[in-house]
Amino acid sequence: MRTRESRAGPTNAPGANPEPTEVSDGSHETPQERYFNRELSWLAFNSRVLAEAEEERFPLLERLRFLSISASNLDEFTMIRIAGLEGLASRGIEETSIEGRTPRQQLAAIRKKVVALEKRQQKALAALRRELDAEGIQIPDIAELSEKKQAWCRAYFESDILPLITPQAIDPSHPFPFVQNLGMGLIFRVARPAPLPELMEMVLIPSGAPRFVRVPGRKAIYVAIEKLIVEYAALLFPGFEILGDGHFRVLRDSDMEVEEEAEDLVRVFRSAIQRRRRGRAVLLELDDDCDPAAETLLRDCFDIEAAMVVKSAGMLGLHDLDAICDEPRPDLKFTPFAPRYPERVLEHDGDCFAAIREKDIVIHHPFESFDVVVDFLQQAAHDPSVVSIKQTLYRAGDQSPVIAALIDAAQNGKAVTAVVELKARFDEERNLRWASELERAGVQVIYGILELKTHAKVSLIVRREEEGYRTYCHFGTGNYHPVNAKIYTDLSYFTADAAYGRDAAKVFNYITGYVEPHEMEHLAISPLDLRERLYALIEAETANAREGRPAAIWLKMNSLTEKGTIDRLYEASQAGVQVVLVVRGICSLRAGVPRLSDNITVKSIIGRFLEHSRIWVFGNGAMLPNEEAKVFITSADAMGRNLTRRVEVAVPIANRTVHDQVLEQVMLANILDTERSWKLMPDGEYLRQTIGEDGFNCHDYFMSNPSLSGRGAAIEEHDVPELSLMRKPS
Structure with missing residues (x-):
């Protein structure tokens, strides 16, 4: 049996539930x-x-x-x-x-x-180039440079580029070379001395070479490497006449095939990564001025019947422009801000365990520092009272302090278990490397359940204390990735509540030993019962509305595609439930359709930070927000893959302080945002919300106000503006 990572059908993993039942209105x-x-x-x-x-x-x-x-x-x-x-x-x-x-x-x-x-991307680039040029940042053609700078470019080409590139003739004795996924190259049509026929020569741009070269000088001038190769191609082909050229780029099928009965999962994934680099061509990009004969050759060799071809009048591979964004021009970037560290931890002299023991803490990244998550694990690694650490790892980054803390813990004699998810797309190779390093340090590395991705974000630390063993848990909506934590908005929830600790232990037992949890006290787990919990919560609000009680649902997620969830939301709307959905990305639900979804509003927030936190809120017999509302944070989106083919966790927030902060700060600010919000219309179009004097930007709000728990005595020093649906916040 074979599974395609993103195309697999319903899982047959231990304990997985059958497909959702249909709901018809x-x-x-x-x-x-x-x-x-x-x-x-x-x-x-x-x-x-x-x-x-x-x-x-x-x-x-x-x-x-x-x-x-x-x-x-x-x-x-x-x-x-x-x-x-x-x-x-x-x-x-x-x-x-x-x-x-x-x-x-x-x-x-x-x-x-x-x-x-x-x-549209090319049009945006053309406009940005004009505006950047006025600010002293150029992305020019070589001919636009002064003679002095052209001379520097030629010297750079000879010293730094020429040794890296290799021309390859394409003829019966030199077959068309393989171009790896995301590979970029140039093809030249050249004339050789008579009587030799014309020849096609290909030059592949090495993936390790810088895409843009900064020309020395006060003005920031960035020249694309393909421009340099074309401009100085005569140095590469001495004695040849260059008749034409073309720039191309290829994208290949990058999904993964994995044998479910594989005896050695690590070996299989290493092979799958290699196969991905050689996957079937899906897209061939060509520059608009590509030599016709070169274009014909490329189309033939890349099998355009099976691949999409796009010709561009501008630049190929626009994702490489991020290198230019690092130019040290703070006047052309967002005003920097420093995330705050939880004052309550500082009041306990940096002792995370003492702070959590006093009261649950919720942290809102990136407005509040991810350092507290790292410190939590590092403290555990060096605390002689800590007995064991269990940790899920989906994405951890290149220079991961989380991995370092787990290695330190193992070397310090702790019992450390790390669930490393190999199927984290495009992070498979990095995760294999981390797994090897962890194993060498003595960490027990588990790769989870083959048929499922372990997407839950959970840390479980057991500490020996005077009263006995105490558990400390961290539940997150985002990855343990310190770089992403500076860009993604996510929630971290810390608790020493014993019931949450017992539930977290059962989650790990399910992942590591297929031991299905029974009688969970708080958490819901996908694929076992998380979907059913979500359905039941929606249906309870529907019942409230039908019985004449106030009923409301607020959901925040990245994507909404799961049919069972959508149908139940339609049913809730028709019963009179007021539904507000904050869905950053994909949304298959149609909002505002008469007699189908009149009471559903969908908005998407796109701004300085990537909205990533997932929050569920249910009115529970009153309009929102209210003190008795049911509030959850979760690692799962409402997609079939999350609810049936992944290990996910939904965490109910019972602590009163944390409950109110998640509901009346984070969620309400997202509901109220106008400046970075787009509203989904019934026809599928998104309209940007009006921006004016009364506009509200939730990202600016969180940067300006210490918003969540862990404030300690500092709360008295800050007047945090109260948010209300009855008025627009100042």
Whole structure:
């Protein structure tokens, strides 16, 4: 049996529940009238990201960064989602999506949107180049440079680029070379001395070479490496006449195939990573001025019948522009801010355990420092009273202090268990490396359940204290990744509540030993009962509305595609439940449709930080916000893969202080935001919300106000503006 990581069907993992039951409201809408296509909704999300690059009120280098992010997002979408649909179409699979399209029908609609999005990206780049030029940052052609700078470029080409590149003739004795995924190259049509025929020569750009070279000088001048190679190609082909050239880039199918019966999972993943670099070509990008003969050769050799071809009048590989964003021009970037560290931990002289023991703490990243998560683990690693540490690892970054803390703990004699998820897309190789280092240090490394991704973010520390053993838990909505924690908005919840500790231990036992948990006290786990808990909470609000009681649902997530959840939200809306959804990315639910979703509002927040925290709120018999509302944080989105093919955790917030802070600060600020919000319309279009004197920016609010717990005595020194649905916050 084989599984494709993102295309697998329902899991047969131990304890996994069957597919959700259908919910019908008795209406006769067609699927296209009830749902939006997942892929088109994602493209709409990336269009909103690109809109940030077009936002004239943003600093220029930040706009350039958003353009780079938009391009990187589109690359991943192509390598995974388009590749997956093409694979289904090529095998003649006619299974339809949630709104009723076959793979071929989806591809036809997607390709039009992708081409339009790429043209818009090039238009945005052209505008940004003009504005950056006025600020002393240029991305020019070589001919636009002064003679002195051209001389420097030539010398740099000879010393730093020429030794790296290798021309390869393409003829019967020199077959077309393999171009790896995300590979970029140049192809030259050259004339040799008579009577030799013309020849095609390919030059692949080494992946380790810098894409942009900064020319020395006060003005920031960045020259693309492909421009240098074309300009000085005569030095590469002495005695040849260059008749034409072309620049190209290829994207390949990057999903992973893994044998479920594999005896050695690490070995299998290493092989799968190598295969991914050589996957089927999905997209061939060409520059608009590509030599016709070179273009014909490229189209033939990359099998364009199976691949999408896009010709661009601008620059290829726009994701590389992020290197220019590092130019030290603070006047062209967002004003920096320093995240605050929890004062309550400082009041306990940095003792995380003492602070958590006093009262539960919730941390809102990146506005509040991720350092407290690292310190929590580092303190555990060096505390002689700590007996054991259990930790899930989905993404941890390159220079991971979390990994270092676990290694220190093992070397200090603690019993350390790390659940390392090998199936974290595009982090598989890094996670294999971390797993090896952890094992060498004496950490017990578990790779989880093959059929499921372990996506839950949980730390469990057991400490020997005077009263006996005490557990300390950390539950997160985001990864243990210190770089992402500076960009992603996420929640970290720390508690010493024994019941949460018992539940967390059962989660680890399920992952490491297939031991299904019984009688969980607080947590819900996917794929066992998290979906059912979500359904039940929605249905309870629906029942409240039908019985004439106030009923409201607020959900914050990254994506909403799971049909069972959507149908229950429709049913809730029809019963009169007031539903507000903050969905950053994909949303297959149609909002505001008469007699279907009149009472549902969907908004997406795109701004300085990437919204990533997942929060569920249910009115529980009163309108929101209220003290008795049911509040959860979770690692899961409302997608089929999260609810049926991943290990996820939903954590109810019982502590009164934390409950109110998550509800009345984080969630309410997201509801009230206007300046970075887009509203989903019934036809699937997103409209940017009005920005004016009364506008509210939730990111600015959190940067300006210490917002959550752990404030200790410092709360008396800050007048945190109270948020209210009855008025716009100042």
